[in-house]
Amino acid sequence: MQYVSEKNLGRLSLYRRLLNRLQAEGTRSIYSHELARMAGGTAAQVRRDLMAVGSVGSPKRGYNVRELIDRIGEFLDAPEGEGVALVGAGNLGRAIMAYFSGRRPKLSIVAAFDTDPSKVNRVIHGCRSYPVEEMEEVVRRDGLRVGIITVPAKEAQGVADMLVAAGVRGILNFAPTPLRVGPDVHVEDIDMTMSLEKVAFYARKHALEREPAK
Amino acid sequence: MQYVSEKNLGRLSLYRRLLNRLQAEGTRSIYSHELARMAGGTAAQVRRDLMAVGSVGSPKRGYNVRELIDRIGEFLDAPEGEGVALVGAGNLGRAIMAYFSGRRPKLSIVAAFDTDPSKVNRVIHGCRSYPVEEMEEVVRRDGLRVGIITVPAKEAQGVADMLVAAGVRGILNFAPTPLRVGPDVHVEDIDMTMSLEKVAFYARKHALEREPAK
DNA sequence: TAGATTGTTAATCGATTAACAATC
DNA sequence: TAGATTGTTAATCGATTAACAATC
Numbered sequence: 001m002q003y004v005s006e007k008n009l010g011r012l013s014l015y016r017r018l019l020n021r022l023q024a025e026g027t028r029s030i031y032s033h034e035l036a037r038m039a040g041g042t043a044a045q046v047r048r049d050l051m052a053v054g055s056v057g058s059p060k061r062g063y064n065v066r067e068l069i070d071r072i073g074e075f076l077d078a079p080e081g082e083g084v085a086l087v088g089a090g091n092l093g094r095a096i097m098a099y100f101s102g103r104r105p106k107l108s109i110v111a112a113f114d115t116d117p118s119k120v121n122r123v124i125h126g127c128r129s130y131p132v133e134e135m136e137e138v139v140r141r142d143g144l145r146v147g148i149i150t151v152p153a154k155e156a157q158g159v160a161d162m163l164v165a166a167g168v169r170g171i172l173n174f175a176p177t178p179l180r181v182g183p184d185v186h187v188e189d190i191d192m193t194m195s196l197e198k199v200a201f202y203a204r205k206h207a208l209e210r211e212p213a214k
Numbered sequence: 215m216q217y218v219s220e221k222n223l224g225r226l227s228l229y230r231r232l233l234n235r236l237q238a239e240g241t242r243s244i245y246s247h248e249l250a251r252m253a254g255g256t257a258a259q260v261r262r263d264l265m266a267v268g269s270v271g272s273p274k275r276g277y278n279v280r281e282l283i284d285r286i287g288e289f290l291d292a293p294e295g296e297g298v299a300l301v302g303a304g305n306l307g308r309a310i311m312a313y314f315s316g317r318r319p320k321l322s323i324v325a326a327f328d329t330d331p332s333k334v335n336r337v338i339h340g341c342r343s344y345p346v347e348e349m350e351e352v353v354r355r356d357g358l359r360v361g362i363i364t365v366p367a368k369e370a371q372g373v374a375d376m377l378v379a380a381g382v383r384g385i386l387n388f389a390p391t392p393l394r395v396g397p398d399v400h401v402e403d404i405d406m407t408m409s410l411e412k413v414a415f416y417a418r419k420h421a422l423e424r425e426p427a428k
Numbered sequence: 429t430a431g432a433t434t435g436t437t438a439a440t441c442g443a444t445t446a447a448c449a450a451t452c
Numbered sequence: 453t454a455g456a457t458t459g460t461t462a463a464t465c466g467a468t469t470a471a472c473a474a475t476c
Contacts (some may be wrong), residue, residue: 170417186416201399203384
C-alpha cells in the first residue's frame with residue numbers, strides 16, 4: 001500500500017459514498033472517467049487515488065463497484081469500529097449528533113460531554129451525555145480515540161488537552177481557534193466562519209465581474 | 215493589490231479573528247512571528263499573506279493591529295454588507311443560524327427556507343423563515359448573493375440550481391454531495407463525514423504507531 | 429551603530445496533469 | 453484486430469520555504 005496524502009484520503013471517502021449510492025441503484029462496474037465526473041475531478045486522478053488502495057480495474061469493464069467499496073473500507077475503516085466522543089452539547093453539538101446518528105455503524109458518536117447540568121445524564125439523539133468531569137474516565141473506559149469539539153473558542157484548547165490526556169489521537173475541531181497538540185495527534189478544523197467569509201468574497205467577485213459597471 | 219490564493223484568503227480570515235481578540239485585550243502591535251505562532255503557521259507566510267492586502271509593518275514595531283484589521287476588512291468584506299440565504303431549516307440548519315447569529319454584522323443570515331410547513335413563516339434565531347416556493351422572490355428582492363445549503367444530499371443539486379437562478383454567486387454546501395454549478399459561481403464544501411473519516415484514519419494510525427505490538 | 433524585523437526574490441517541495449505502453 | 457481504458461512514469465504547475473538586502 002503506497003503513500004496516501006491527506007487530499008487523497010478525503011477523495012477516497014467521497015468516492016466510497018458515491019459508490020455506495022451507485023451500488024444501491026444496482027450499478028455493478030464503473031469507469032474512472034464516470035466516477036471522476038460524479039466526484040468533480042479528473043479520470044487520471046481517480047485512477048491514481050484508487051491505485052493507492054490496491055484496486056484492480058480492467059480496461060474492458062472498468063472497476064467493480066463492490067470491490068472498490070470493500071478496498072476503500074479496508075483502507076479507511078478500523079475493522080473493529082471506532083467510537084467518538086463529542087464535547088459541547090449546545091446547538092451545534094446536538095445537530096452534529098443528529099447528523100451522524102446511524103449514518104456509519106463503524107464510526108459513531110458514543111458519548112457526549114457538557115458542563116451544563118441540564119444537558120448531562122441524558123440520551124441525546126441516541127447518545128448518552130455526561131458531565132465533563134467524567135470525560136477522562138469514560139473515554140478511557142470505552143477506548144475512544146476520536147473526539148469532536150463543539151465548545152466556544154475560549155474553552156477549546158482546554159478541552160483538547162483533556163481529550164488527548166485521556167487517550168484521544170484525532171480531533172475534529174469546530175471551535176474557531178487553532179489547537180495546539182502534540183505530533184501524535186491529528187487535528188482537522190472545520191471553520192464555518194472562515195468558509196462563509198471565503199464564499200462571500202468570491203460571490204462578490206463574481207457579481208462584480210458580471211456587471212463591470214464602474 | 216496582488217493575487218491572493220484560496221488558502222491565503224482563509225488565513226486572512228483567521229488572522230483577523232486572532233487580531234480582533236488581541237485588540238480586545240489591548241494589544242496595539244504584533245510581529246509576524248507572534249501572529250504565526252497563534253495561527254499555527256510560519257512568520258514568512260504571515261508576512262506574505264499580509265503583504266497581499268497592502269499592509270505596512272515596521273522592523274521596529276511590527277504591524278499595527280488596528281490597521282491590519284482594517285486592511286483585511288477592506289479586502290474581505292463587502293462595504294455595504296452581505297446578506298445570506300440558508301436553505302434547509304433542520305437540526306443542522308438551525309444550529310448554523312444560531313452560530314452566525316450576531317457574530318458578524320456585515321455577513322449575516324437574513325432568510326431561511328424549508329419545505330416543511332411547520333418550519334416556515336416563523337422567526338428562528340432572529341431570522342425569518344419562508345417556504346421554498348418564495349425563495350427566488352425573496353433572494354432577488356433582498357439582493358442575496360450568498361447561500362448556505364443544509365438539505366439532504368438528494369435535494370442539494372436542485373436547491374443549488376434554484377439559488378443560482380435567483381442570483382446567488384457563492385454557496386456554502388453542507389450536503390455530502392458535489393454540486394455542479396457554472397464557472398461564475400463559487401462553491402465551498404463542508405463535508406463533515408469526510409472530515410470525521412479522515413480524523414478517524416489518522417487517530418488509528420497514531421494509536422497503532424504508539425503501540426507497535428504486532 | 430548593532431540587531432531584529434520587514435518586503436521581496438530565488439530555491440524547494442509536493443501535488444496535479446499529461447502522456448503512453450500494457451491490457452482486455 | 454481495433455479501440456478504449458488501465459497502471460505508471462515524466463512534465464508541469466503552484467504553493468511553501470529559505471534567503472537576504474532594505475529598513476527602523
